[in-house]
Amino acid sequence: MTEKKETILQTALELFAKEGFNATSTSKVAKEAGVSEGLVFKHFNNKAGLLEAILKEGEKKFKLFYADVVMENDPRERLRKIILLPFQIAEEEYEFWKLQFKLKWELGYDSTEKMKPLVESITKAFDELSYPAPSLEAELLLQTLDGLSTAIIKHEVSDPENLMKLLLKKYEL
Amino acid sequence: MTEKKETILQTALELFAKEGFNATSTSKVAKEAGVSEGLVFKHFNNKAGLLEAILKEGEKKFKLFYADVVMENDPRERLRKIILLPFQIAEEEYEFWKLQFKLKWELGYDSTEKMKPLVESITKAFDELSYPAPSLEAELLLQTLDGLSTAIIKHEVSDPENLMKLLLKKYEL
Amino acid sequence: MTEKKETILQTALELFAKEGFNATSTSKVAKEAGVSEGLVFKHFNNKAGLLEAILKEGEKKFKLFYADVVMENDPRERLRKIILLPFQIAEEEYEFWKLQFKLKWELGYDSTEKMKPLVESITKAFDELSYPAPSLEAELLLQTLDGLSTAIIKHEVSDPENLMKLLLKKYEL
Amino acid sequence: MTEKKETILQTALELFAKEGFNATSTSKVAKEAGVSEGLVFKHFNNKAGLLEAILKEGEKKFKLFYADVVMENDPRERLRKIILLPFQIAEEEYEFWKLQFKLKWELGYDSTEKMKPLVESITKAFDELSYPAPSLEAELLLQTLDGLSTAIIKHEVSDPENLMKLLLKKYEL
DNA sequence: GATGAATGAGTTTTCATTCAT
DNA sequence: TATGAATGAAAACTCATTCAT
Numbered sequence: 001m002t003e004k005k006e007t008i009l010q011t012a013l014e015l016f017a018k019e020g021f022n023a024t025s026t027s028k029v030a031k032e033a034g035v036s037e038g039l040v041f042k043h044f045n046n047k048a049g050l051l052e053a054i055l056k057e058g059e060k061k062f063k064l065f066y067a068d069v070v071m072e073n074d075p076r077e078r079l080r081k082i083i084l085l086p087f088q089i090a091e092e093e094y095e096f097w098k099l100q101f102k103l104k105w106e107l108g109y110d111s112t113e114k115m116k117p118l119v120e121s122i123t124k125a126f127d128e129l130s131y132p133a134p135s136l137e138a139e140l141l142l143q144t145l146d147g148l149s150t151a152i153i154k155h156e157v158s159d160p161e162n163l164m165k166l167l168l169k170k171y172e173l
Numbered sequence: 174m175t176e177k178k179e180t181i182l183q184t185a186l187e188l189f190a191k192e193g194f195n196a197t198s199t200s201k202v203a204k205e206a207g208v209s210e211g212l213v214f215k216h217f218n219n220k221a222g223l224l225e226a227i228l229k230e231g232e233k234k235f236k237l238f239y240a241d242v243v244m245e246n247d248p249r250e251r252l253r254k255i256i257l258l259p260f261q262i263a264e265e266e267y268e269f270w271k272l273q274f275k276l277k278w279e280l281g282y283d284s285t286e287k288m289k290p291l292v293e294s295i296t297k298a299f300d301e302l303s304y305p306a307p308s309l310e311a312e313l314l315l316q317t318l319d320g321l322s323t324a325i326i327k328h329e330v331s332d333p334e335n336l337m338k339l340l341l342k343k344y345e346l
Numbered sequence: 347m348t349e350k351k352e353t354i355l356q357t358a359l360e361l362f363a364k365e366g367f368n369a370t371s372t373s374k375v376a377k378e379a380g381v382s383e384g385l386v387f388k389h390f391n392n393k394a395g396l397l398e399a400i401l402k403e404g405e406k407k408f409k410l411f412y413a414d415v416v417m418e419n420d421p422r423e424r425l426r427k428i429i430l431l432p433f434q435i436a437e438e439e440y441e442f443w444k445l446q447f448k449l450k451w452e453l454g455y456d457s458t459e460k461m462k463p464l465v466e467s468i469t470k471a472f473d474e475l476s477y478p479a480p481s482l483e484a485e486l487l488l489q490t491l492d493g494l495s496t497a498i499i500k501h502e503v504s505d506p507e508n509l510m511k512l513l514l515k516k517y518e519l
Numbered sequence: 520m521t522e523k524k525e526t527i528l529q530t531a532l533e534l535f536a537k538e539g540f541n542a543t544s545t546s547k548v549a550k551e552a553g554v555s556e557g558l559v560f561k562h563f564n565n566k567a568g569l570l571e572a573i574l575k576e577g578e579k580k581f582k583l584f585y586a587d588v589v590m591e592n593d594p595r596e597r598l599r600k601i602i603l604l605p606f607q608i609a610e611e612e613y614e615f616w617k618l619q620f621k622l623k624w625e626l627g628y629d630s631t632e633k634m635k636p637l638v639e640s641i642t643k644a645f646d647e648l649s650y651p652a653p654s655l656e657a658e659l660l661l662q663t664l665d666g667l668s669t670a671i672i673k674h675e676v677s678d679p680e681n682l683m684k685l686l687l688k689k690y691e692l
Numbered sequence: 693g694a695t696g697a698a699t700g701a702g703t704t705t706t707c708a709t710t711c712a713t
Numbered sequence: 714t715a716t717g718a719a720t721g722a723a724a725a726c727t728c729a730t731t732c733a734t
Contacts, residue, residue: 493666
């Protein structure tokens with residue numbers, strides 16, 4: 001990946017995250033990235049290709065993010081790890097995750113399929129810890145973490161540290 | 174409000190919810206609503222005005238939705254009511270709420286200000302029930318409900334009934 | 347002429363003078379005049395009709411303006427009178443005359459025909475005063491007065507009083 | 520400046536001069552110039568930008584036009600030169616100057632500021648020639664020339680040659 | 693790989709005008 | 714006489730994309 005290609009990708013990420021996919025013109029991406037309009041298309045074929053490239057990066061990060069959780073054998077530790085995740089997002093990555101959320105709404109795509117392994121992994125953990133309704137517990141926890149992540153990314157959480165502790169305590173972790 | 178104006182509003186709501194604000198052209202709204210494109214602008218000045226009108230309706234409904242919670246005096250009952258809310262959304266209103274969520278992401282606006290009274294009301298409830306960290310509890314609950322609502326609207330919840338029961342039990346309600 | 351019709355005419359005059367004919371929409375005229383959009387058309391048929399009505403008023407005033415000059419028998423007095431004209435425009439009539447000038451440019455119409463009697467009258471005056479080239483003198487004087495009027499209407503003349511005196515002296519009046 | 524950009528500019532000049540700024544659509548400019556409408560906007564941002572570009576060219580020519588006058592040291596020669604100017608406009612430039620006049624009316628902008636050096640230069644000439652009211656003389660002469668130019672451009676002058684002579688004689692040049 | 697001029701189809705918006713009331 | 718909802722056509726402007734260099 002050449003330097004300019006990288007710049008385009010990064011710029012597009014930022015603009016898509018800030019303004020949305022449809023509201024961001026390819027020409028704006030090019031201008032902001034300091035490259036010619038044509039180059040965007042040379043590298044990514046079309047606007048959708050640019051988006052795809054970004055999304056692919058997103059999924060990679062996403063998997064990396066969750067891999068550690070799924071691999072964890074100890075059920076209590078597995079729950080701990082998934083709960084900690086939202087709080088570990090580095091501030092410089094907020095833009096990136098914001099984009100992922102934003103795009104999911106804008107393009108309306110369904111992530112349930114991709115989440116399945118994670119859901120199952122969490123379900124199993126609750127099962128092993130003898131929760132009476134492990135599947136529902138997993139669903140609820142993931143929804144909670146989803147709401148929480150949203151709030152964190154939007155800088156709407158006042159006291160992350162204690163919120164984390166509270167949540168951990170609720171699951172006796 | 175004339176009949177046609179109403180139709181435009183309704184059509185725009187549906188299209189914005191389905192496709193997103195930026196991806197929906199005013200000409201499509203007009204065509205779908207069976208009116209001339211000019212009329213859209215006569216009534217709402219510009220595309221943003223149309224959106225605003227929809228959003229204003231949204232806020233009205235939103236307030237109506239939460240009014241019952243805030244007015245409730247008994248703290249346990251208040252919590253019960255807020256938890257029940259997401260599960261009471263009528264299926265024909267999914268579009269409407271989907272739009273509200275979608276737009277919030279697409280336009281990136283901050284709803285914390287508008288949520289304040291609700292947050293305070295829930296905080297107070299937890300306080301009265303002697304939870305050790307009422308403010309954090311309120312924050313967490315609302316985030317949970319936010320994630321949950323999202324899932325419900327997107328038809329991603331498998332067993333709402335039991336999910337609701339589980340959540341109520343967690344708060345001993 | 348009803349009161350509302352009069353208001354429309356007056357408003358249109360002002361707007362056309364300020365913004366130009368093409369740049370002024372009928373809806374703006376209606377709004378500014380405080381009447382419905384339809385009424386403008388009821389009274390003047392179409393936008394061109396509105397313009398025509400204004401222009402007709404203009405010609406009336408114009409003729410009134412010059413009648414006194416043409417009627418004057420004494421040649422020196424006739425010249426005096428035509429020279430004084432631009433300086434006698436009342437400030438509240440500037441808008442009106444500005445419009446006349448403006449429209450002439452915008453619509454590109456030729457006023458030579460209408461000016462003929464005046465030109466002849468001035469020519470005759472110069473002839474009677476034994477100027478060697480009366481026709482040229484008349485042309486030049488009228489062009490001077492045209493340039494001068496323009497400047498006056500645009501508030502670009504610093505010292506009208508003395509400018510007038512200077513001009514009169516040049517013709518020994 | 521690419522060839523097409525040049526063509527657009529030239530076409531716009533002609534159309535604006537003939538029909539006026541507001542009455543000329545960008546689509547007409549594009550069609551007449553044989554380019555896509557988009558290109559007009561690529562090159563000039565918006566319709567006003569196109570106008571501005573033309574006006575800028577106008578000012579350049581304008582300055583060139585008057586530079587020779589202002590540079591002239593001999594006061595009599597300076598007056599001669601300014602008087603000759605309107606008569607030296609080449610017929611193929613009539614369109615251009617017509618536009619300048621037309622736009623000044625349509626857009627209502629004030630050229631006094633830009634004329635200042637010229638006014639001063641003429642004032643000084645009259646002063647050096649011991650005219651009793653040099654500043655007023657300059658004002659009057661320029662207004663005369665303004666009216667005259669207008670008439671020339673509009674082809675309303677019957678005998679330019681002798682009109683010129685008459686004017687020169689009036690200033691003993 | 694990189695540029696930027698050029699396009700064509702679309703989008704938002706304006707506007708003169710009509711018509712039912 | 715007067716209103717204002719409604720229209721259809723055109724205007725200004727945007728944008729993804731192509732292509733010659």
